[in-house]
Amino acid sequence: xxxxxxxxxxxxxxxxxxxxxxxxxxxxxxxxxxxxxxxxxxxxxxxxxxxxxxxxxxxxxxxxxxxxxxxxxxxxxxxxxxxxxxxxxxxxxxxxxxxxxxxxxxxxxxxxxxxxxxxxxxxxxxxxxxxxxxxxxxxxxxxxxxxxxxxxxxxxxxxxxxxxxxxxxxxxxxxxxxxxxxxxxxxxxxxxxxxxxxxxxxxxxxxxxxxxxxxxxxxxxxxxxxxxxxxxxxxxxxxxxxxxxxxxxxxxxxxxxxxxxxxxxxxxxxxxxxxxxxxxxxxxxxxxxxxxxxxxxxxxxxxxxxxxxxxxxxxxxxxxxxxxxxxxxxxxxxxxxxxxxxxxxxxxxxxxxxxxxxxxxxxxxxxxxxxxxxxxxxxxxxxxxxxxxxxxxxxxxxxxxxxxx
Ligand SMILES: *[C@@H]1O[C@H](CO)[C@@H](O)[C@H](O)[C@H]1NC(C)=O
Ligand SMILES: *[C@@H]1O[C@H](CO)[C@@H](O)[C@H](O)[C@H]1NC(C)=O
Ligand SMILES: *[C@@H]1O[C@H](CO)[C@@H](O)[C@H](O)[C@H]1NC(C)=O
Numbered sequence: 320x321x322x323x324x325x326x327x328x329x330x331x332x333x334x335x336x337x338x339x340x341x342x343x344x345x346x347x348x349x350x351x352x353x354x355x356x357x358x359x360x361x362x363x364x365x366x367x368x369x370x371x372x373x374x375x376x377x378x379x380x381x382x383x384x385x386x387x388x389x390x391x392x393x394x395x396x397x398x399x400x401x402x403x404x405x406x407x408x409x410x411x412x413x414x415x416x417x418x419x420x421x422x423x424x425x426x427x428x429x430x431x432x433x434x435x436x437x438x439x440x441x442x443x444x445x446x447x448x449x450x451x452x453x454x455x456x457x458x459x460x461x462x463x464x465x466x467x468x469x470x471x472x473x474x475x476x477x478x479x480x481x482x483x484x485x486x487x488x489x490x491x492x493x494x495x496x497x498x499x500x501x502x503x504x505x506x507x508x509x510x511x512x513x514x515x516x517x518x519x520x521x522x523x524x525x526x527x528x529x530x531x532x533x534x535x536x537x538x539x540x541x542x543x544x545x546x547x548x549x550x551x552x553x554x555x556x557x558x559x560x561x562x563x564x565x566x567x568x569x570x571x572x573x574x575x576x577x578x579x580x581x582x583x584x585x586x587x588x589x590x591x592x593x594x595x596x597x598x599x600x601x602x603x604x605x606x607x608x609x610x611x612x613x614x615x616x617x618x619x620x621x622x623x624x625x626x627x628x629x630x631x632x633x634x635x636x637x638x639x640x641x642x643x644x645x646x647x648x649x650x651x652x653x654x655x656x657x658x659x660x661x662x663x664x665x666x667x668x669x670x671x672x673x674x675x676x677x678x679x680x681x682x683x684x685x686x687x688x689x690x691x692x693x694x695x696x697x698x699x700x701x702x703x704x705x706x707x708x709x710x711x712x713x714x715x716x717x718x719x720x721x722x723x724x
Contacts (some may be wrong), residue, residue: 333397350410426635438615516621543698617722627698645682646721664691
């Protein structure tokens with residue numbers, strides 16, 4: 320049993336409470352007079368055919384000296400919605416009654432996200448879109464040195480100002496079809512329907528997907544994202560020992576016929592706690608999407624972020640070697656305290672390795688290994704303050720690409 324105090328902007332995102340031996344969850348509320356407008360409700364989710372949570376179907380308002388309890392099961396998905404008052408705190412005692420767990424259905428694993436190789440586009444596209452500073456050879460060498468040392472870099476004012484302005488304008492104008500990405504125990508944000516993207520946004524997606532851009536990224540990072548890029552083996556002389564040295568291992572993994580990652584492993588039992596305010600990763604899944612041809616691949620999406628959105632690290636989050644790219648738009652007045660930043664943590668350790676904050680026209684590159692997971696921090700109701708200074712704004716957008724050697 321423990322006591323929890325939720326204050327302004329605190330929330331506990333969708334999870335099922337399942338842990339070996341937990342049978343009944345209970346909560347005794349010790350709240351001052353409370354109503355729905357203060358947030359902090361206990362929301363219970365329905366599930367889909369894969370027993371994944373869909374949406375809240377019941378929402379309980381906490382009240383003084385009220386006991387709530389429910390059976391812990393593979394479908395007992397619930398959340399504590401964000402507390403919206405600065406005046407009151409939501410106090411409760413909660414815990415579990417234990418006993419032998421009944422047999423569980425097999426863990427559902429999401430199909431991996433589709434990956435594709437570069438699309439043919441020559442260098443022209445780079446000169447058209449990218450700040451010329453980043454196409455300067457000497458500067459690329461500097462970038463690569465820094466990247467190899469730190470495994471991450473932030474390239475500010477990445478697109479030419481006129482191109483970036485066009486992208487922002489297209490996003491602000493609307494006309495993009497967004498669909499909500501779930502399930503809520505793993506993520507909640509909006510993803511653009513790629514087939515309906517207006518011209519300039521489609522072109523920007525194409526840029527990040529292009530052959531020329533794969534080459535540029537190879538130059539920035541020293542990774543072999545194109546067969547023409549020099550590989551580690553070609554540069555024996557230099558004894559650099561950054562994390563990027565492990566890329567060699569990554570390539571071998573890609574080529575080996577089977578990985579013994581716990582795809583069919585023991586599932587969400589025992590020793591993994593879901594109670595940490597653990598947040599989640601989407602791209603980390605699908606490690607088994609084998610790169611048969613050993614061709615560099617990528618997956619990319621255009622996302623919209625606003626209050627209520629997040630991604631979570633979950634029991635089946637899997638880490639793999641990959642290069643993450645984030646390019647942000649519409650971040651005027653965005654503050655880290657709103658959430659929405661991307662946080663990288665060491666697997667098993669909850670230790671924060673790196674935070675990437677949304678920033679207009681800045682391109683973040685992060686190379687992660689199999690010990691690293693990432694999540695996007697829940698965007699709280701403070702995020703609505705952006706509107707005070709920028710009335711036409713609701714959140715921000717990012718182009719999120721992941722590249723595999
Ligand atoms: C962000 O980019 C847009 C489009 O170019 C511009 O209008 C805005 O002033 C920029 N904001 C900041 C804070 O740089
Ligand atoms: C990458 O660097 C090589 C020189 O090392 C250069 O010839 C090539 O043009 C660069 N590629 C891009 C896309 O900038
Ligand atoms: C936790 O892990 C240890 C060692 O791996 C194992 O002996 C133990 O049974 C596990 N506990 C649960 C509850 O699964």
